[in-house]
Every structure is written in structure tokens, then in C-alpha cells.
Amino acid sequence: MQRVPSYISRSVAGSYDNEAVAIFALIFTFYLYIKTLNTGSLFYATLNAIAYFYMVCSWGGYTFIINLIPMHVLLCIVTGRYSSRLYIAYAPLVVLGTLLASLVPVVGFNAVMTSEHFASFLVFIIIHVVALVYYIKGILSPKMFKVAVTFVVSIGVVVCGAVLAVLIALVASSPTKGWSGRSLSLLDPTYASKYIPIIASVSEHQPPTWPSYFMDINVLAFLVPAGIIACFSPLSDASSFVILYIVTSVYFSGVMVRLMLVLAPAACIMSGIALSAAFDVFTRSIKFQLPGATENSERDAGETSSNSVVAQNDVAKTEKNEDAVKERPSKKNRKKEKEKENVEKPSVKSQIKKKLLILPLEASIIAIFLLVLLGAFYVVHCVWAAAEAYSAPSIVLTSHSHDGLHVFDDFREAYAWLSHNTEVDDKVASWWDYGYQTTAMANRTVIVDNNTWNNTHIATVGTAMSSPEKAAWEIFNSLDVKYVLVVFGGLVGYPSDDINKFLWMVRIGGGVFPHIKEPDYLRDGQYRIDSQATPTMLNCLMYKLSYYRFVETDGKAFDRVRRTEIGKKYFKLTHFEEVFTTHHWMVRIYKLKPPKNRIRGRAKKSKSKASSTTGTKRIGTKKKNPWH
Amino acid sequence: MAKSTSKDAQALFHSLRSAYASTPTNLKIIDLYVGFAVFTALIQVVYMAVVGSFPFNSFLSGLLSCIGTAVLAVCLRIQVNKENKEFKDLAPERAFADFVLCNLVLHLVIMNFLG
Numbered sequence: 001m002q003r004v005p006s007y008i009s010r011s012v013a014g015s016y017d018n019e020a021v022a023i024f025a026l027i028f029t030f031y032l033y034i035k036t037l038n039t040g041s042l043f044y045a046t047l048n049a050i051a052y053f054y055m056v057c058s059w060g061g062y063t064f065i066i067n068l069i070p071m072h073v074l075l076c077i078v079t080g081r082y083s084s085r086l087y088i089a090y091a092p093l094v095v096l097g098t099l100l101a102s103l104v105p106v107v108g109f110n111a112v113m114t115s116e117h118f119a120s121f122l123v124f125i126i127i128h129v130v131a132l133v134y135y136i137k138g139i140l141s142p143k144m145f146k147v148a149v150t151f152v153v154s155i156g157v158v159v160c161g162a163v164l165a166v167l168i169a170l171v172a173s174s175p176t177k178g179w180s181g182r183s184l185s186l187l188d189p190t191y192a193s194k195y196i197p198i199i200a201s202v203s204e205h206q207p208p209t210w211p212s213y214f215m216d217i218n219v220l221a222f223l224v225p226a227g228i229i230a231c232f233s234p235l236s237d238a239s240s241f242v243i244l245y246i247v248t249s250v251y252f253s254g255v256m257v258r259l260m261l262v263l264a265p266a267a268c269i270m271s272g273i274a275l276s277a278a279f280d281v282f283t284r285s286i287k288f289q290l291p292g293a294t295e296n297s298e299r300d301a302g303e304t305s306s307n308s309v310v311a312q313n314d315v316a317k318t319e320k321n322e323d324a325v326k327e328r329p330s331k332k333n334r335k336k337e338k339e340k341e342n343v344e345k346p347s348v349k350s351q352i353k354k355k356l357l358i359l360p361l362e363a364s365i366i367a368i369f370l371l372v373l374l375g376a377f378y379v380v381h382c383v384w385a386a387a388e389a390y391s392a393p394s395i396v397l398t399s400h401s402h403d404g405l406h407v408f409d410d411f412r413e414a415y416a417w418l419s420h421n422t423e424v425d426d427k428v429a430s431w432w433d434y435g436y437q438t439t440a441m442a443n444r445t446v447i448v449d450n451n452t453w454n455n456t457h458i459a460t461v462g463t464a465m466s467s468p469e470k471a472a473w474e475i476f477n478s479l480d481v482k483y484v485l486v487v488f489g490g491l492v493g494y495p496s497d498d499i500n501k502f503l504w505m506v507r508i509g510g511g512v513f514p515h516i517k518e519p520d521y522l523r524d525g526q527y528r529i530d531s532q533a534t535p536t537m538l539n540c541l542m543y544k545l546s547y548y549r550f551v552e553t554d555g556k557a558f559d560r561v562r563r564t565e566i567g568k569k570y571f572k573l574t575h576f577e578e579v580f581t582t583h584h585w586m587v588r589i590y591k592l593k594p595p596k597n598r599i600r601g602r603a604k605k606s607k608s609k610a611s612s613t614t615g616t617k618r619i620g621t622k623k624k625n626p627w628h
Numbered sequence: 629m630a631k632s633t634s635k636d637a638q639a640l641f642h643s644l645r646s647a648y649a650s651t652p653t654n655l656k657i658i659d660l661y662v663g664f665a666v667f668t669a670l671i672q673v674v675y676m677a678v679v680g681s682f683p684f685n686s687f688l689s690g691l692l693s694c695i696g697t698a699v700l701a702v703c704l705r706i707q708v709n710k711e712n713k714e715f716k717d718l719a720p721e722r723a724f725a726d727f728v729l730c731n732l733v734l735h736l737v738i739m740n741f742l743g
């Protein structure tokens with residue numbers, strides 16, 4: 001699993017986002033849960049709860065665990081697989097887990113109050129009821145049990161109905177039915193685009209395309225269905241859990257491409273099971289048809305693992321080594337191997353029945369060889385993906401042209417300029433994508449960055465970028481901003497620049513400030529910046545700051561990303577002045593002009609009472625908050 | 629109709645009582661402990677309903693500690709019960725050690741959360 005590209009995508013050049021840790025915590029929690037389920041030991045249940053706490057600390061995706069495990073418990077109860085080990089695995093986890101989750105400040109009391117956790121409490125109650133039923137069934141005779149059932153059901157229905165009514169009333173009274181915005185957008189994929197543009201705008205939150213599945217999990221994509229089928233042949237608690245895990249993670253990764261990350265370990269486990277089942281069949285058929293010298297030849301071959309009774313321990317080791325090369329060894333994998341081996345021993349005697357599963361010798365050898373080749377391709381792809389697609393630190397861009405590698409170092413150039421040529425407490429406004437970079441590399445305060453949770457604040461910046469110059473100046477002035485930074489890719493063809501992101505700024509701004517309306521910026525529903533663009537678009541700050549003096553580069557102002565000439569070519573900036581543009585015009589920095597000392601002809605009409613005084617007072621009046 | 633139901637209910641109680649009387653003493657002690665824990669939890673809920681839930685974390689930690697010890701005691705009972713075929717080869721000392729460990733962790737968390 002350390003090879004699978006989607007896991008690698010969360011870490012770039014040695015730094016990592018919290019998901020890299022979180023996925024390990026997720027798998028560890030699941031592993032301990034299965035272990036508790038299989039052994040029924042309270043010790044593992046404790047470890048499970050502690051691993052769950054680790055998961056809560058690291059990522060908000062822990063709600064996946066706290067909903068998947070109750071779902072699995074419910075599935076086990078419904079399919080009649082209730083056992084006391086299930087109770088030991090689940091009940092302490094709920095109590096300890098809820099307590100530990102409330103310890104984390106971000107979660108706090110949400111652990112008991114939001115709908116995301118209700119599933120666990122509901123199943124907690126259900127499992128107690130079921131446990132009680134089984135217990136009473138055990139100590140009563142069947143006839144009395146029937147009486148007890150009728151007795152309890154009649155009372156129980158009334159009580160349950162009352163409790164359910166209260167609960168539903170409580171939940172329905174809150175507008176979002178108690179779910180948080182992020183979870184709602186997962187359950188209903190269209191929710192975010194309707195109500196919360198800022199969640200919808202993050203590119204990682206978009207649904208993935210089909211090729212991205214192949215890119216991220218490659219060969220595993222078609223080993224997974226084989227693994228699902230292999231899981232059904234001895235259906236144990238553990239295998240039903242894995243099936244549930246993979247089905248839910250496929251659904252959620254279909255909603256948000258970022259959650260491909262959760263799918264990756266599930267896919268690895270499934271493929272591991274499939275591969276081991278396949279190898280099992282092939283090697284068994286080889287062993288069956290080559291009596292005597294089979295063990296030696298197979299051990300020489302090195303890549304196969306035989307299930308012969310004698311070499312059982314060596315088998316486990318070679319299988320382990322092989323899987324460690326290809327994917328992270330899953331404990332379930334080994335356990336299933338052992339199950340198959342135990343089934344094998346008595347059945348070697350009854351060879352007639354086994355004949356159906358034995359393939360001809362040549363076919364199995366070729367099949368093993370092909371499977372190994374498949375594994376090799378997978379490794380090659382993963383290494384390539386890690387090198388090319390996921391190792392590019394987006395700060396420095398490269399392009400291959402006929403005269404070699406061209407390096408675009410504009411971002412670092414801009415941040416270095418900022419850190420050397422501005423005062424230490426000057427504030428920089430830009431779109432939130434560049435917040436972290438500016439803070440880290442230029443060492444200046446930013447207005448919004450990647451971790452801003454305050455939607456109104458981001459909407460303010462978005463509105464400023466979408467307004468005409470004067471209004472934008474007033475907004476930025478009220479935020480005490482000195483410099484504005486925009487990213488512009490039109491000269492070199494860099495596609496993820498601010499003009500391409502601009503519609504999101506309009507949407508997010510319009511979500512909070514109703515005077516910004518998205519249709520104002522579109523001509524016939526199309527987003528354009530050429531001569532057919534709307535006047536609102538041509539006058540807004542983002543347009544002006546991106547294309548100021550652009551016509552001086554090639555005389556025609558041809559935008560390489562949008563592939564047209566721009567609409568307004570010759571204009572002056574009245575409230576901003578350009579202070580720096582990088583070598584390839586990718587980052588442009590503007591400074592807010594101080595307000596004019598004298599305003600011609602407007603002094604009498606200005607709203608403030610201090611209009612008759614001299615200019616010094618006027619600076620104070622101009623700094624009124626424009627939002628009141 | 630009502631008479632037969634009440635007779636059924638009485639017969640039910642009798643059979644329940646007689647079946648329960650045959651459980652070994654150590655299991656009965658654990659059951660008593662569970663009952664006490666649940667009773668304490670109920671008292672806490674009633675107290676909260678009367679007084680209000682202002683330090684909510686204290687209420688939560690107290691309530692969950694009672695429920696937690698009840699659950700853990702039930703787990704111990706499951707593991708120690710000789711009739712339970714799944715845990716035949718689990719030594720009762722090991723079960724009790726696990727129980728103590730789990731309780732330690734639970735109470736550590738509770739003391740932290742109590743506030």
C-alpha cells in the first residue's frame with residue numbers, strides 16, 4: 001500500500017497533510033476492531049478505542065469509522081451472526097470512543113450532539129436489546145420465551161414509539177437536521193453547490209473522473225471485484241466488514257475525489273485477497289500435478305508460494321515477503337491463507353472433488369507468470385505516478401520545450417520581493433489559495449489563507465475582487481490591506497490563475513453579499529474576458545489587476561490561457577499602483593494608493609461633517625467603514 | 629383475556645427467577661455491580677433534569693463513567709461465564725486483568741474530562 005499513488009498524493013516533497021497520518025490511524029483502528037471481533041479479548045477493545053482516539057485527533061474523517069462500525073454491527077445482527085465477541089468489540093468502543101472524542105477540542109460536545117454520531121448510539125441500544133434477548137433465551141425454556149416475547153413487545157413498542165417521537169422532534173427542529181455542512185455535502189452531492197459555494201469550489205471536493213480512478217489505484221481497480229467475490233466464499237465477520245468498507249468507500253470516493261484516499265487501503269486489501277486466492281488455486285494445481293519434485297522447483301522459482309503441508313511455515317514467509325513487495329500485507333490476507341490451508345489438508349484426500357478446481361499445469365504456470373508481470377507493471381506505474389504527477393511542488397513549475405527544461409520560478413520571486421521590499425506589518429490580500437505560501441515564504445500577514453473557516457471573511461475578499469476599483473479600494477482599506485496579489489497566467493499559459501478561479505470568487509462573494517450577482521459577469525451564460533464581456537466584468541478589480549499593461553507585451557494582448565484577445569486593453573488604474581510583476585507576469589503585486597489629499601468639487605457633497613476642514617481631517621473621514 | 633395474561637406474566641416471573649437462581653455466585657456479584665452502576669447513572673440523569681446541565685462535560689463524564697463500568701462489567705461477565713463456549717480457554721484471571729486495564733483507561737479519561 002505504500003506504493004499506491006493516491007496515498008502518495010497527500011504528501012509532496014517530504015511535507016504532508018494530516019491525511020497521511022490519518023489513513024494509517026484508520027487502518028490501524030479497523031485492524032484492531034477486526035482483531036477484537038475475532039479474539040473477543042477486552043485488551044484489544046481498549047487498544048481499539050485508543051486507536052480511534054488517535055484517528056479523531058488527526059482527521060475529521062473519523063466520522064467514517066463511527067458510522068461504518070455500527071453499520072457493520074447492525075449487518076452482523078441482521079444476518080444472524082450475533083455473538084458475545086461482537087458485544088465486546090462494540091460496546092466498550094462506543095463508550096470509550098465517545099469520551100475520547102469529546103476530549104478533542106475540535107469535536108467537544110459534538111460527539112454527543114450531532115447526527116453524525118447518533119448511529120453509534122442507536123446501535124449501542126440495539127445491541128443491548130439483542131444481548132438481553134439472547135441471554136433470556138438462554139436461561140428460559142422455549143415456551144416461556146414465547147410468552148416473554150409477547151409481553152415485552154407490547155410494552156416495548158409503546159416505549160420505543162414515545163422515545164422515537166421525542167428524538168425526531170429534537171432533530172427535525174434544527175435546520176440541517178443536526179448534520180454538519182461537510183457531512184451533508186457527502187451524503188447529498190448537490191448540497192454544497194447549492195448552499196455552500198466555498199466547499200464546492202475546492203477542486204479536491206469535486207467528483208472524480210473515471211481516468212483518475214485508474215491513475216490512482218491502477219491495477220487494483222479490476223482486482224477489487226475479484227476480491228469481493230473471494231470474500232464471499234467463506235463469509236466471516238471480518239470479510240463482511242471488508243466488503244462493507246469497500247462498498248461505502250467506493251460510494252464516497254465517487255462524491256469527492258479527495259476521498260479516493262480512503263478507497264485506496266480498501267482496494268489494496270481486496271486485491272490482496274484476490275491475488276492470494278488466485279495464487280492459491282494456481283499453485284495448488286501445480287502441486288497436484290507435479291508429484292515429488294514440486295516443492296523444490298517452486299522454492300527455486302522463488303516467486304510462487306506452495307500450500308504443501310510440509311512447507312507450511314516457509315510458505316507463510318514467502319507469501320509475506322511477496323506481498324510486502326507489492327502491497328502492505330493485510331492480516332486478513334494471512335488469516336484467509338491459513339483458513340484455506342486448513343481446508344486443504346483434509347481435502348487433499350478427497351481428490352475427486354477437487355478435480356474441478358485444478359487447472360492444467362501449463363495454464364497455471366503461465367497464469368502465475370502473468371500475475372507477477374501485472375504486479376511489476378503496477379510497481380512501475382506507481383513509481384512513475386509518484387515521480388511525475390505527485391512530486392511536483394506547485395511553487396516551482398517546469399515545462400519541457402525544444403530547448404530543454406524551462407523553469408518558472410515566479411512564485412518564489414514574488415514572495416522574495418514581498419519579504420524584502422515591504423514593511424514587516426504590511427498586510428497582503430490575495431485569494432486564499434496562496435495564503436499559506438505567502439505567510440511562510442514572504443513572512444507577511446495575509447487576510448485569508450487555506451485554513452480560514454470564516455466564510456464571510458473569504459466572501460469579503462471575493463467581493464472586493466469582483467467590485468469596481470473604488471468599491472474594492474474601500475473594502476481593502478477597511479481591512480487595513482496594503483498590498484494586493486494576483487496570479488495571472490495569460491502570458492505563459494498557466495491555467496490555474498485567478499481569472500480562471502474568478503467565478504468562484506463571485507459565487508462565494510455573492511453568497512454573502514447579495515449585490516454581487518453571477519449573471520452580471522457572464523455574457524449569455526458564458527464566461528468571457530474578450531470584447532464581448534459584460535461591462536461589470538471589464539470593470540471589476542480582478543480584470544483590471546490581471547490585465548493592466550498587458551497590451552505592452554505583444555501589442556495585441558492575446559491571453560494564452562483563454563485564447564482570445566482581451567476586451568479592454570488600454571486603461572489606467574486610479575486607486576492602485578503596480579509595484580511588482582514577476583518575470584513571466586505570473587504574479588502581480590499592487591499597492592493601495594493613499595487617498596487623495598484634495599478632492600476636487602466633491603468636498604461640499606461628502607457625507608462627513610468635517611468637509612470644511614483641511615485635508616488632514618479628511619483622511620480620517622475617508623476611513624469610515626463602508627459597510628455601515 | 630386479562631386474567632390469562634396476568635397468569636402468563638406470573639408464570640414468566642417464576643421461571644425467570646428460578647432460572648436465574650441457578651447462576652453461580654460470582655456472576656451474581658457482577659450482576660449486582662452492573663445494577664448498581666446503572667442505578668447511579670439513572671440518579672445522575674434525574675439530578676441533571678432537576679438542576680440543569682450547566683457543566684455539561686461533568687455530566688457527560690459522570691454519566692459515561694457509569695455506563696462504561698456497566699458495559700465493562702458485562703464484558704467481564706461474558707468472559708468469565710463457564711457456560712460460554714467461545715471463551716472456554718480464556719483464564720478468568722486474564723479476563724479480570726483486561727477488565728482492570730480497561731477500567732483504568734476509562735477512569736483516566738473520565739478524570740481528565742471531569743473538569
